[in-house]
Amino acid sequence: MFDKVLVAEDYEIANQGIVKVLNDGIGIHNIHEAQYCDDAYLKFRKANLDGDLFDLLITDLSFKENHKKQIRTSGIELIEDIRTIQPDIKVIVYSQESRPDRINMLFEKLAINGYVCKGQHSVKELIECVNGVYQGKKVVPPLLRDHLDTNTIINLDDFDMLLLEELSCGFTKKEIAATLKSKNITPNSESTIDKRISRLFDNFKAKNTTHLVAIVKDLGLL
Amino acid sequence: MFDKVLVAEDYEIANQGIVKVLNDGIGIHNIHEAQYCDDAYLKFRKANLDGDLFDLLITDLSFKENHKKQIRTSGIELIEDIRTIQPDIKVIVYSQESRPDRINMLFEKLAINGYVCKGQHSVKELIECVNGVYQGKKVVPPLLRDHLDTNTIINLDDFDMLLLEELSCGFTKKEIAATLKSKNITPNSESTIDKRISRLFDNFKAKNTTHLVAIVKDLGLL
DNA sequence: CCCTCCATTACGGAAATCTGTAAGGACATA
DNA sequence: TATGTCCTTACAGATTTCCGTAATGGAGGG
Numbered sequence: 001m002f003d004k005v006l007v008a009e010d011y012e013i014a015n016q017g018i019v020k021v022l023n024d025g026i027g028i029h030n031i032h033e034a035q036y037c038d039d040a041y042l043k044f045r046k047a048n049l050d051g052d053l054f055d056l057l058i059t060d061l062s063f064k065e066n067h068k069k070q071i072r073t074s075g076i077e078l079i080e081d082i083r084t085i086q087p088d089i090k091v092i093v094y095s096q097e098s099r100p101d102r103i104n105m106l107f108e109k110l111a112i113n114g115y116v117c118k119g120q121h122s123v124k125e126l127i128e129c130v131n132g133v134y135q136g137k138k139v140v141p142p143l144l145r146d147h148l149d150t151n152t153i154i155n156l157d158d159f160d161m162l163l164l165e166e167l168s169c170g171f172t173k174k175e176i177a178a179t180l181k182s183k184n185i186t187p188n189s190e191s192t193i194d195k196r197i198s199r200l201f202d203n204f205k206a207k208n209t210t211h212l213v214a215i216v217k218d219l220g221l222l
Numbered sequence: 223m224f225d226k227v228l229v230a231e232d233y234e235i236a237n238q239g240i241v242k243v244l245n246d247g248i249g250i251h252n253i254h255e256a257q258y259c260d261d262a263y264l265k266f267r268k269a270n271l272d273g274d275l276f277d278l279l280i281t282d283l284s285f286k287e288n289h290k291k292q293i294r295t296s297g298i299e300l301i302e303d304i305r306t307i308q309p310d311i312k313v314i315v316y317s318q319e320s321r322p323d324r325i326n327m328l329f330e331k332l333a334i335n336g337y338v339c340k341g342q343h344s345v346k347e348l349i350e351c352v353n354g355v356y357q358g359k360k361v362v363p364p365l366l367r368d369h370l371d372t373n374t375i376i377n378l379d380d381f382d383m384l385l386l387e388e389l390s391c392g393f394t395k396k397e398i399a400a401t402l403k404s405k406n407i408t409p410n411s412e413s414t415i416d417k418r419i420s421r422l423f424d425n426f427k428a429k430n431t432t433h434l435v436a437i438v439k440d441l442g443l444l
Numbered sequence: 445c446c447c448t449c450c451a452t453t454a455c456g457g458a459a460a461t462c463t464g465t466a467a468g469g470a471c472a473t474a
Numbered sequence: 475t476a477t478g479t480c481c482t483t484a485c486a487g488a489t490t491t492c493c494g495t496a497a498t499g500g501a502g503g504g
Contacts, residue, residue, distance in 0.1 A: 010342050011340065011341065011342055011344070012239070012342060012343060012344050012345040013236050013239035013240060013243065013340070013344050013345060013348070014235050014236055014239055015239065016238070016239035016240075016242040016243055016345065017234070017235035017236055017237065017238035017239030017240075017242065018235060018238075018239075019242065020238040020239065020241065020242040021235065021238055035342065064341075064342055094235075118233065118235065119233065119286075120232045120233055120234060120257060120286055121234060122233070122234050122235045123234040123235065123238065124234075126235070167432055167436075168432065168433065168436035169429075169433060169436070170428060170429030170430050170432060170433025170434075170436070171429070172430075172489085172490060172491090173490080173491080174489095174490080186452090187451080187452055187453080189452065189453050189454080190453090190454090191452075191453050191454060191455080192451075192452050192453065194491085194492080194493090195451085195452080195453090196451095197491095197492090198492075198493075201492090206392060207391075207392030207393070208392050208394075208460090208491075208492075209431075209432045209491075209492090210389055210390065210392060210431045210432045210435050211390065211391060211392025212392075213432050213435055213436050213439075214389075214390035214391070214392070214435050214436075214439060214444075217435075217436060217439035217440070218439070222436075394459085394460060394461090395460080395461080396459095396460080408482090409481080409482055409483080411482070411483050411484080412483090412484090413482075413483050413484060413485080414481080414482050414483065416461085416462080416463090417481085417482080417483090419461095419462095420462075420463075423462090430461075430462075430490090431461075431462090
């Protein structure tokens, strides 16, 4: 089994929970903790210099801003940076993210080894994931496995998310178009925005904008 | 120090984290866990019947829905029900909720003994809270201490909540008016509904209906 | 090269939203 | 009783939403 593990997670209680699971559930005791990305990176580099390498990184994706200015603010940057100093490091991401396309991206772009959704039953999932990754497997979360064949995945791209974000802030389509134009983001015509939102209505079976935002909020996508 | 503690929190990892903090940070070892409100309630009743009472309940507020139908779905109901069988039980709420008025409500209506905000530094807060509550203190989170004087509490009645509910389901004001009339709920004119919603705009500083629902969803009121 | 598909864009009209003004009634208070 | 406040209701006008149709243009397949 893995010997030396780093847990990067800004919420202390969750951090402690992961440590406890690794301890009690898997029998890993050489566990180091980091609450900030930069901290995690420094710990990795030090271990590298000392020749006492980590075997596994378990990291969150989002880290709250800190009083001290951090260079890295997301787990993605952390993983990229750590890979430059230790390319073969095994990585498990433990995060709230539930958008299939985004999780997929982690596997494809960052070649992470496992993903565990923060959720009610993450203990079992986490244990299975660590074991699987140790055996060299790629451990995809159940959420993603279910949706692999049934392509009912509502694939929201960044533009859709941007629109939803703006709508939930109470901006009108006219205002959104203006914002997009000022930021040089395309497409940015009112009619395209209109069409896109209509498509989201279809996707989520929403009756109107308000309904759409309510649904998306409930799904935790926003 | 407290001897027997129940931790009610649906997210396993967070649950484990709390247990570890109580263990390592405070030295409490007789800790029981529950992932669902009903489960917590049953454990309390059993302890009560056995005469081996709990000294402290640490509970979350929101619990995700379960495949099994749960009677209680929120920590608030749990606390109310547990108080009926053990009125003097000490209660600490550990939750994401950050709205001062809602937290205040917990202290006033439910007479909870302590509140800890889920956050980056909850370990220290949790330890201090448990210690404070043990000494008979009422432990208010730092967040609330700041806002004690500025009492900008928004008071929503059932009618407001009903409107928000309907809006978030995508019904138009015309439809809502029709529904209210068919259910003999007054007031039910379109104009009053309109006015009420406008008042909610003011209360929540919302720009339009969509914005309003987004805000209210974020606040966890819906 | 042509054809199809799809995204972007424009436009128009019916419906809904948002924001005023205003009138009538309930209720408390001086 | 008179007065002020608040809630309910009505109405009207400007704006926005929602949902069609339609023109344009790029990507990809035959």
